Amino acid sequence: MGPMGRLKYMEKIIDLVNKHNEWRRSCINLIASENTMSPICEKLYTSDLMHRYAEGLPFQRYYKGLKYVDEIEDLTEKEFKKHFNINFVDIRPTSGTLANYAVFSSLAKPGETIMSLGIDGGSHISHEKGGAIGMLKYEIEHVVYNPENLEIDVQKTGEKILEKKPKFIILGGSVLLFPQPLKEIKEYCSEVQTKMVYDAAHVFGLITCGKFQNPFEEGADIITSSTHKTFPGPQGGIILANLDDEKLKTKIQNRVFPGFVSNHHLHRVPCLYAALREMQEFGEEYTSQILKNSKALALKLNELGFDVIGKSKGYTESHQVLLNVRKQGGGKIVADKLEDQNIILNKNIIPHDNTSDPDNPNGIRIGVQEMTRFGMKEKDMEQVAHFIFNIIIENKDVKNKVIEFRNNFKNIKFVF
Numbered sequence: 001m002g003p004m005g006r007l008k009y010m011e012k013i014i015d016l017v018n019k020h021n022e023w024r025r026s027c028i029n030l031i032a033s034e035n036t037m038s039p040i041c042e043k044l045y046t047s048d049l050m051h052r053y054a055e056g057l058p059f060q061r062y063y064k065g066l067k068y069v070d071e072i073e074d075l076t077e078k079e080f081k082k083h084f085n086i087n088f089v090d091i092r093p094t095s096g097t098l099a100n101y102a103v104f105s106s107l108a109k110p111g112e113t114i115m116s117l118g119i120d121g122g123s124h125i126s127h128e129k130g131g132a133i134g135m136l137k138y139e140i141e142h143v144v145y146n147p148e149n150l151e152i153d154v155q156k157t158g159e160k161i162l163e164k165k166p167k168f169i170i171l172g173g174s175v176l177l178f179p180q181p182l183k184e185i186k187e188y189c190s191e192v193q194t195k196m197v198y199d200a201a202h203v204f205g206l207i208t209c210g211k212f213q214n215p216f217e218e219g220a221d222i223i224t225s226s227t228h229k230t231f232p233g234p235q236g237g238i239i240l241a242n243l244d245d246e247k248l249k250t251k252i253q254n255r256v257f258p259g260f261v262s263n264h265h266l267h268r269v270p271c272l273y274a275a276l277r278e279m280q281e282f283g284e285e286y287t288s289q290i291l292k293n294s295k296a297l298a299l300k301l302n303e304l305g306f307d308v309i310g311k312s313k314g315y316t317e318s319h320q321v322l323l324n325v326r327k328q329g330g331g332k333i334v335a336d337k338l339e340d341q342n343i344i345l346n347k348n349i350i351p352h353d354n355t356s357d358p359d360n361p362n363g364i365r366i367g368v369q370e371m372t373r374f375g376m377k378e379k380d381m382e383q384v385a386h387f388i389f390n391i392i393i394e395n396k397d398v399k400n401k402v403i404e405f406r407n408n409f410k411n412i413k414f415v416f
């Protein structure tokens with residue numbers, strides 16, 4: 001093939017990326033697990049660090065050429081330790097799932113019993129049989145969750161902990177509308193040396209700014225997280241803890257490398273630092289607005305006749321809103337219809353759903369963190385609810401109006 005032919009390949013791929021960029025910036029993105037990095041973070045992301053290797057910990061590397069990388073990583077780790085007042089952080093997992101793998105496999109051996117929440121209670125697949133927990137071949141006991149009031153049954157769960165003595169319990173999760181009773185569960189854990197791990201992937205940004213329960217203050221031994229949901233950093237994972245047990249710290253570090261990553265994608269690291277600094281500076285205002293927005297959206301959707309889950313508890317205390325859309329055809333149909341009209345969100349399992357059929361759940365999960373970052377406020381959330389009503393209940397074509405509306409929110413706020 002000649003040079004012109006080869007160029008065609010490039011044109012094709014560049015065109016597809018450009019189309020993606022253009023399309024997603026003309027959509028109202030309500031996916032609860034995403035965000036957009038700030039311009040400074042994006043700039044830091046594309047540097048020579050993208051091309052380099054570093055194995056091990058700062059100043060103790062196998063590779064050469066890392067004198068600045070060591071400083072960058074050291075600075076980032078120190079800032080996280082200071083911010084959360086902790087003595088252990090590992091920023092090397094390249095995803096939240098890998099952070100979970102590293103921590104889980106440090107706390108229990110195959111065949112041992114662990115406890116997790118269950119998908120219908122909002123846990124992540126990595127906490128379940130189909131994901132990390134299953135791959136690590138643990139015996140899984142489930143937390144006793146009441147789908148009626150969306151609450152963990154502390155007493156029944158506690159009794160199970162005392163009886164089964166799991167090596168660890170994993171809380172937090174992917175559908176996390178309200179804080180969980182960590183303190184109460186910790187009392188049972190302490191009796192049988194069960195470690196409490198909190199997966200903060202979704203609410204990490206809120207926790208960073210003191211706007212959700214503080215898992216450390218409430219008894220969590222270890223926090224695992226992604227760094228790109230309500231925390232608007234680069235895609236990746238993180239492990240945070242306050243541990244006296246030096247052996248356990250080393251074990252976790254060794255599971256991360258050489259266990260689950262070799263090169264830990266160095267270009268993420270300065271962005272992680274910058275995102276934390278942004279949250280220290282602007283996060284109070286940003287996360288307060290997230291909470292106001294999710295509430296406003298839930299209230300309006302309820303007023304428009306949608307079945308918003310959690311009504312008796314005030315709908316939400318996080319960035320998420322959960323809808324039961326069974327009457328409107330189920331989560332898949334609703335999410336497809338919205339995508340056609342440039343509103344992007346996910347179908348989701350909701351309490352009472354059949355968890356063995358994750359492709360056809362009755363719910364959709366909405367997250368307001370990204371649109372909040374682009375400057376949407378409560379009134380704008382009401383407009384978003386109206387669009388959802390127009391599309392799902394009235395079957396109207398409002399795509400052009402959605403695009404026009406989204407065009408008012410071009411720039412990312414809460415950044416340097």
Ligand SMILES: Cc1ncc(COP(=O)(O)O)c(C=O)c1O
Pocket residue numbers: 033094095096097098123124126172173174199200201202226227236237
């Ligand atoms: C609670 C929870 N943990 C872990 C993950 C996985 O994170 P990652 O996609 O970074 O592997 C997710 C993903 O959405 C999540 O919701």
